[in-house]
Amino acid sequence: MKHNFGAGPGILPHEVLKQAAAAVVDFNGIGLSLLEISHRSPEFEAVLDEAVKLVKELLAVPEGYSVLFLQGGASTQFAMVPYNLLPSTGKAAYVESGVWANKALKEAKFFGEVDVIATSKEANFTYIPKDYTIPSDAAYLHLTSNNTIYGTQLHKFPASPIPVVCDMSSDIFSREINVADFGIIYAGAQKNMGPAGTTLVIVKDELLGKADRKIPAMLNYQVQIEGGSMYNTPPVFAIYVSMLTLNWVKSKGGIEALAKENKAKSHVLYEEIDRNPLFKAVCAVEDRSDMNVCFVMENPELEKSFLKLCDEKGIVGIKGHRSVGGFRASIYNALSITSIYVLIEAMQEFAEKNK
Amino acid sequence: MKHNFGAGPGILPHEVLKQAAAAVVDFNGIGLSLLEISHRSPEFEAVLDEAVKLVKELLAVPEGYSVLFLQGGASTQFAMVPYNLLPSTGKAAYVESGVWANKALKEAKFFGEVDVIATSKEANFTYIPKDYTIPSDAAYLHLTSNNTIYGTQLHKFPASPIPVVCDMSSDIFSREINVADFGIIYAGAQKNMGPAGTTLVIVKDELLGKADRKIPAMLNYQVQIEGGSMYNTPPVFAIYVSMLTLNWVKSKGGIEALAKENKAKSHVLYEEIDRNPLFKAVCAVEDRSDMNVCFVMENPELEKSFLKLCDEKGIVGIKGHRSVGGFRASIYNALSITSIYVLIEAMQEFAEKNK
Numbered sequence: 001m002k003h004n005f006g007a008g009p010g011i012l013p014h015e016v017l018k019q020a021a022a023a024v025v026d027f028n029g030i031g032l033s034l035l036e037i038s039h040r041s042p043e044f045e046a047v048l049d050e051a052v053k054l055v056k057e058l059l060a061v062p063e064g065y066s067v068l069f070l071q072g073g074a075s076t077q078f079a080m081v082p083y084n085l086l087p088s089t090g091k092a093a094y095v096e097s098g099v100w101a102n103k104a105l106k107e108a109k110f111f112g113e114v115d116v117i118a119t120s121k122e123a124n125f126t127y128i129p130k131d132y133t134i135p136s137d138a139a140y141l142h143l144t145s146n147n148t149i150y151g152t153q154l155h156k157f158p159a160s161p162i163p164v165v166c167d168m169s170s171d172i173f174s175r176e177i178n179v180a181d182f183g184i185i186y187a188g189a190q191k192n193m194g195p196a197g198t199t200l201v202i203v204k205d206e207l208l209g210k211a212d213r214k215i216p217a218m219l220n221y222q223v224q225i226e227g228g229s230m231y232n233t234p235p236v237f238a239i240y241v242s243m244l245t246l247n248w249v250k251s252k253g254g255i256e257a258l259a260k261e262n263k264a265k266s267h268v269l270y271e272e273i274d275r276n277p278l279f280k281a282v283c284a285v286e287d288r289s290d291m292n293v294c295f296v297m298e299n300p301e302l303e304k305s306f307l308k309l310c311d312e313k314g315i316v317g318i319k320g321h322r323s324v325g326g327f328r329a330s331i332y333n334a335l336s337i338t339s340i341y342v343l344i345e346a347m348q349e350f351a352e353k354n355k
Numbered sequence: 356m357k358h359n360f361g362a363g364p365g366i367l368p369h370e371v372l373k374q375a376a377a378a379v380v381d382f383n384g385i386g387l388s389l390l391e392i393s394h395r396s397p398e399f400e401a402v403l404d405e406a407v408k409l410v411k412e413l414l415a416v417p418e419g420y421s422v423l424f425l426q427g428g429a430s431t432q433f434a435m436v437p438y439n440l441l442p443s444t445g446k447a448a449y450v451e452s453g454v455w456a457n458k459a460l461k462e463a464k465f466f467g468e469v470d471v472i473a474t475s476k477e478a479n480f481t482y483i484p485k486d487y488t489i490p491s492d493a494a495y496l497h498l499t500s501n502n503t504i505y506g507t508q509l510h511k512f513p514a515s516p517i518p519v520v521c522d523m524s525s526d527i528f529s530r531e532i533n534v535a536d537f538g539i540i541y542a543g544a545q546k547n548m549g550p551a552g553t554t555l556v557i558v559k560d561e562l563l564g565k566a567d568r569k570i571p572a573m574l575n576y577q578v579q580i581e582g583g584s585m586y587n588t589p590p591v592f593a594i595y596v597s598m599l600t601l602n603w604v605k606s607k608g609g610i611e612a613l614a615k616e617n618k619a620k621s622h623v624l625y626e627e628i629d630r631n632p633l634f635k636a637v638c639a640v641e642d643r644s645d646m647n648v649c650f651v652m653e654n655p656e657l658e659k660s661f662l663k664l665c666d667e668k669g670i671v672g673i674k675g676h677r678s679v680g681g682f683r684a685s686i687y688n689a690l691s692i693t694s695i696y697v698l699i700e701a702m703q704e705f706a707e708k709n710k
Contacts (some may be wrong), residue, residue: 017380030357039551079571197590197591
């Protein structure tokens, strides 16, 4: 058995994978694969409707918001957000909390003025910037809720006088949020929601239609809303697997229950890191992520040998991002606490051997 | 057994579906699903490399072209092509041979001047416009090789003094083409190449870098080429199934062999339509598509009853597009000639009953 700590595309529930595999051969007993039916068939329309309904239910999305399943990943949203919201003579405020936030603000510069109101770049993004003033004349404030590479997470969203746009790619559906606090939420599916290939966007309708530029259809939120995520052929399979995964989230008791479990999972792992003399965490304690637990070794020469032990125990995907080094245990919704204990045991065994 | 004549997402080879389903549970015996491994893992990089290699091999792509697997469908290419190739003070020439061509040229208008050099709109796109002069001062000529909705196909590409950009979404890999005759070829996967969720783009490198505007990263062909289709997380599953399907094309003898089969398939079906007193084809004979065979009934009141007979025989997806009516038999690569004969028999049986 493998314990999949990969950062993404990440672990998905086993029962979801089994159902998805069955649908690839014969979808709901119709004698055709899910991959070879029209996206406008009643069968697929039911899938998309169900996926949208589950998002609304799980996140308690209020009236006045639209839920979209698009393509292109969060990186496409980096451009789509300013394309739709940033007037050419206006400005947008960005908090630079990591490399993805940096990519997002670079794209925004194509469309208007960008005000980087806070950054933790000087500390290699090991903490979440907190003390900043949000300019009330900016079109929006852009945040990143969780930084996969560094293992930091924004645990308390700032009160904002302007609409908040948030990239939640790596922690959506892992913790409770108040959708009404946001103007746009977007997330690539491939961490907690489904496979790579679709992007969830939750957008407050009243923010749209104010840009002073023509927007290509596929990048225009209003066109996508009018088309019900079907302006063109949507990524059928990725949406289907997302729907199954959201159903699984619901069956587990919803986000509240999973959030508790995620807290318990990260807690025991950080506890071991703090306790174990061979390992240490590098991020600011108050900003530690419940999704991506990053840690290094006091003696980096032992890294290879620890990775080898992990490999023997079926622990995969824990090598840290190349820009940070060390280890990263991504502990998404579908990863059970059993896998966390397997990792902790490996760390303890390794410490024992290397006393 | 179902005979899948759906227009798209369309029929895929049964052996491809079986392999894809297996990979969703356990990919190549690694103990993890294809959906939950990193796109930067050696396992997936091998898939993407193989997919690119197969495209190059099957289409004999010459040096100087790049092969990309992107997201967003052909509709995203409608904007991406002018974004990258049409200078703001320049113009582009478009042949309007159907509703998709129309959508493509509308997007281009956001970026520069559009010269619609020919159209068959006045005849509800029942023929391919042929007599036109290609302006040598345009940045490119845009064509659509096959019109899924009307059942017309461009059988002979015009000689062009300017780069030709062609939307081949519904007939790529179904017939031989000479890639060197094109500047850009693009195609949504969901007809002959794979499931919905990825878009093939073949681009002549020397055309790039000449636009006088800043291009968002995800829409910039040069960024996508430098990233090897992995500027961000690619649509892993859609690329994998495309790779399997291209391998299947190769195993069938490549495009030359499939093109012959496709000709044979469309030939017998058009023969029956022309012979059968109840049915008639509506498009110009010389422009009839080998992919989408559109036909109507002399007496439209019989349509429902014929659809019922088809349903009884397992013939699915042959209802015509709402803008055309009647029937549309999409006979993509993976549809066997056996299914064509089942349809022909149904037509003959129905004619017999309704003499």
